[in-house]
Structure formats: C-alpha cells, structure tokens
Amino acid sequence: MSIELKNVSKKFGGVSAVHEVSFSVNDGELVALLGPSGCGKTTVLRMISGLELPTGGDLFVRGVRVNDIPVQQRNIGFVFQSYALFKNMTVFKNIAFGLKIKKWKQADIAARVAELLTLLGLEGFENRYPHQLSGGQRQRVAIARALAPKPSVLLLDEPFGAVDAKIRQELREWLVHLHHDLKVTTLFVTHDQEEAMEVSNRIVIFSRGHLEQVGTPREVYEQPVNEFVARFIGVMNVLELEVRGGIARAHELEFPNHGLPDGQRLRIGFRPYAVQISTNLKTFRYQAVLRHTYFLGVLLRLELELPSGLTVRARMTKEEFAHLGLSDGQSVSMQIRQYRVLAHEGEVLRPEVATTYDIPVNLGEGI
Amino acid sequence: MTASTQRRERTAASTRSTQESPFVKWTLIGVAMLFAGVFLLLPLLNVFVQAFSAGWAGYWGALTDEDTFSAIKLTLIIAAISVPLNVVFGLAASWCIAKFDFRGKAMLLTFIDLPFAISPVVSGLMIVLLFGAQGYAGEWLQAHDIKIIFALPGMVIATIFVTFPFVARELIPVMQATGSDQEQAALTLGASGWQTFWHVTLPSVKTGLLYGIILCNARAMGEFGAVSVVSGHITGLTDTIPLRVEKLYHEFNPAAPFAVASLLAVLALVTLALKTFLEWREHRRLELAPPPENLPPPA
The missing domain is CATH 2.40.50.100 (RNA polymerase II/Efflux pump adaptor protein, barrel-sandwich hybrid domain)
Known part of the structure; x- marks a missing residue:
C-alpha cells in the first residue's frame, strides 16, 4: 500500500474542509481525486504532500505514519496547478533543484536531468527559461522536476486545468503512457469527470469535504453509491x-x-x-x-x-x-x-x- | 468619389477623433517642458554653475576641506549602517505581509507608511524625546554612559526611521504578485526554509530589492530634517553632507556650499540613472523575451 488515509480531517478555523476521509492507494496505481471545486480534494492532496497538516486522523505513506514528518522529508513529488516553475532558473536548473538540495554529485545530477529530459521529450530545452516555454512544455518541466529526486509518490494538482482542450487530450494520453513507463504511484486532482474516467485506474469522489465513493471508472459509473455520484459521473x-x-x-x-x-x-x-x-x-x-x-x-x-x-x-x-x-x-x-x-x-x-x-x-x- | 479620397477622408476623420490639433498638442508639451526646465533643470544646473564659480581648484578645495571630508565620511557611515538594517527589515516585513495572513496585518502596513506621513523634523523630535537627557530613557542612558542624541547612534536611528518604508514598499507588491507557489515547490523538493529564501524568494524579488535599496540609500544620504534635530551640528563630528551644506551656506561662503551640494546632486542623478536602467532591464526581460514560437528550435 503506497498511501493510506485513516479518518483524515482538516479544519480551517471553524470550517471543515475535509471530513474523516479514509481511502488507500496501491503501489503503482494511477488514482484520480474527483469532485466539484471547493470539495476538499486539493486539500487532501496537499495534506499527503505535507504542505497542509491534517487536524485529525492518520496519514501513511509506504506504511510509515507521516503526520509529523515535515514536507521536506516526505520525498513526495508535487506538481502544482500553476506549475510553480522557478522563473529565474533554466529548465536544467529547475529539474536539478531537488537533486542539488539532496547534495547529489554534479555528474549524477547531469545524468539524471538528461534522463528526464529524454523521457519527457524536452531535449534541447535545458537552457531555456520558463517564460520561453509553451504551457505544455512548462507542465512537463514541472513533472520532470517533481520526478527528479525519485519520489515514492507523484501528486498532481489539476494537471490539465491550465491548457486548452486539444492539448489536454494529448496530455491525458501522455500521462497514461508516462505512468505506464514509470510505474510510480500517482494521484491527481481533477474536477472533470471525463478526465478522471479516461485516465485513472481508480477514482476517489468527493463532495463538500466528504468521500462519496472509491472505485474503478466502471464501478462508479455503473454502480454509483448515491445520487451525488450518479449525477456527477456521466x-x-x-x-x-x-x-x-x-x-x-x-x-x-x-x-x-x-x-x-x-x-x-x-x-x-x-x-x-x-x-x-x-x-x-x-x-x-x-x-x-x-x-x-x-x-x-x-x-x-x-x-x-x-x-x-x-x-x-x-x-x-x-x-x-x-x-x-x-x-x-x-x-x-x-x-x-x-x-x-x-x-x-x-x-x-x-x-x-x-x-x-x-x-x-x-x-x-x-x- | 474614388476609393483613395475615401480612404484619405477616413484617415483624417480618425485622426480628428483620437488626437488633438497640433496647436493644443505643442502648447501642452511646451508648458510641461517649460515647467520642468524652470523648476527642475535650472536649479540643478545652477548648483553646478555655482559650485564651479571659483574654478576647479576652488571646487576641489571645498570638497577636501577637513570638516567637509568628515561630513562625507559620516554620511557614508550612516548609510552603511541604516541601509542594510532597512533591507533586513524590509525583506522580513514584505515577506510576512505577502505570504501570511495574520491579525494586525493592515496595521503593520499602515505603520510601514508612517515615516512617509510624518514630517522629518517631528521624527527627529520623537527620538530626542525618547533618548534625550530629559527623555524617558535619558537618565538610564546617562547612568550607563551611552550617548545617542548628538552622536552617531541617534543619527542612525533617525535615518532608519525616515528610510523605513523604502525597501518594504518596493518588495510588498512584487512578493504579492509572485505568490508562494514557487516556495512551496522548493519545500516539496526538500529545500529548507533558508535554502528556499536564498535560491527562490530572493532571486525572484532581486530587481525590486535593488530598486528599494537605491531609493533608500539616496534618502539616507540626503536626509536633512530628522538628522538635523538629533545631530547637534558639531562641526567635524556630527555634520552630514546636507547639514554641512546648510552650515557653509549660512557662513556666506560663495562656492563651497554648492560644491558640497553638487555631491548630493550627483548622487541623485546616479540614483535616477540606476533606477531607469533597472526598469529598462526588467522591462526587456519581461516584455521583450522571445515567445516560445519565435525561438530557434532546440539543437
């Protein structure tokens, strides 16, 4: 089991954003967190990464309780919706950042970055700055940067939110292929049910901070557990x-x-x-x-x-x-x-x- | 009516609807130019003309005068202490204002602007009332033989107070615009708070910070009111360049005050040039960076 949440809750002030959510993600799975905007799915993602701390419940990554482990030590790759690339650094330096922090040797860093550039089809772009890249390229740099330190889990926040419809379709297929090649446990947040159905092995559906259903795309479509899921999916x-x-x-x-x-x-x-x-x-x-x-x-x-x-x-x-x-x-x-x-x-x-x-x-x- | 006359008429009409007549245009430009010339350029030029009225030798002599030299040294020392302190403060204040929500944030923002709103003379007086012989801390300071008023510490405090807002005011909008995504990304990649600040935050606000430092420095060296109140005007000891200029002027010295004043004028011009250069560089970086499709394909 790669990720496990047990009764995880998050309150902001007095407002409950996530309420006693429990689910688990198996090794190598590609799972979608799906729900309308404001349903708490991004908060769940941020709690797994350590950017947000749960106010209740237990979080496990690879069997280890991580509630008290700071974000830096969780070894989780996080791809932000805005990509959050370092604007003052080239593509190479962006991808190498996590490795430099972890004090990898120069030669190892160069090799790892080259490997990722090839994997993500970014060869030749290493000396460009983020503002010299297209939206799709920026996202791939963000994914390469998150993957560089070999994280145990890859988390993506609305990965296809900021690109136009045509590129979106390509990116979906590309993500499926990437996941197939890398087999890294991947969790992504989306509000688009079609996207979740198409890309993921399993879907975790949220509404208003509550977990509604976990299942394969087919299960949630054919056997929705309640009216919310029934109406939301398809x-x-x-x-x-x-x-x-x-x-x-x-x-x-x-x-x-x-x-x-x-x-x-x-x-x-x-x-x-x-x-x-x-x-x-x-x-x-x-x-x-x-x-x-x-x-x-x-x-x-x-x-x-x-x-x-x-x-x-x-x-x-x-x-x-x-x-x-x-x-x-x-x-x-x-x-x-x-x-x-x-x-x-x-x-x-x-x-x-x-x-x-x-x-x-x-x-x-x-x- | 031919097509070409039609086009000409349309062009004429559009010119009329969007632009004033040449007469109005040139009158307005002339007024603005005249105003800038009479009130800004002429006095500035006059400083240099007067400064050199006694020739190069007189100019050089005025600047190398022992007391003037000590005033220059003191000004540099004050700037060297107060500017870095205000950089640290400005970074801390803008960081916490831009990245966090907390109670009293609006109040802190208002307080940062306080020195802009208060007359420098009042600022100086406040420091005298606090640290002067009759002030709240006066007795204690005297008992421990610490001199603040009429000495370097008081002048540094006054300068810090007056130049307080410059760095913070420049950085707050930049930091707010950048948001905290990049920093959070650095954290998920294992960077500590300090590494994040050094490698991510600082480079992204570099231009704004430089800009703030330049303005802060110009004001620190040029401040008169607040420093005048706390300095005590001891020639050769607590005179800064502006105070020295005033003193020389009151001594009816023909060229010397202008010679010293020309130093400040040069500082102002250098500041403006640097500021313009930074703005130009930032503009070029942001606006004129080639969009992805215009770049040569990667090798």
Missing part, C-alpha cells in the same frame, strides 16, 4: 416519483412501487443508454418526439419530449441513428430498460439499498 435522468394506485409515477412514466404505499415518494435515475427508441410507434409503450440531437462524435445525445412535456435524455451510436433514419421533430416510441432507485421519501439510500433494476423490454401496459 449524464443521468433523475425523476421524482409518487406512488398512486400501487404504481410509482412521474408524468406518464410508470415504475414498480418498491413496496411503498400510496402517497409515498421516491427518486430514481436512469442513464441515457438505458433508453430504447424505435421509429415504430407501437414497439415501445411511451410516445415521444425527438426534440434535439447533439453530435458528440461517435455517440449522439437525443433529447426526447413526452406528451406531458417531460424531457428524457437518450443516447445512441451514429450507426444506430443512421439505421433508424431519425430526424429532429420525428415521433418515436421509447422505453426505459434499466434504472436505479436513488432515494426514498427524500432520504438518500445507502449503497446496499440503491440497486439497479432491469425492466423487461416491452412489457406493454401495466407493470
């Missing part, structure tokens, strides 16, 4: 249902009552991929009109409007879309194949209660 249609006549209803949509008596309410969610669409109005039980189509590349997102005015988001591949010959304004029939119960009577469900339910396709009238 797109989800959320409906507030009321049980009437033994059936849970929202507008014209009907679902099983899950044993709840009439008058009770529950909240369910379903992913766009769980919505089935047919151009034959008799295939599925609900009628809808295709209001708008968003092209996302290989996938398309469809906005369906039911007669009551309720909007449902669906998705399909370009091929399916072409095969069905759909166009905006067209009438279709639809069905929800799978959904999750998120809450009963406004009370958020515990993970073991929030399970996924499959609806057999085309069960006609009644459930």
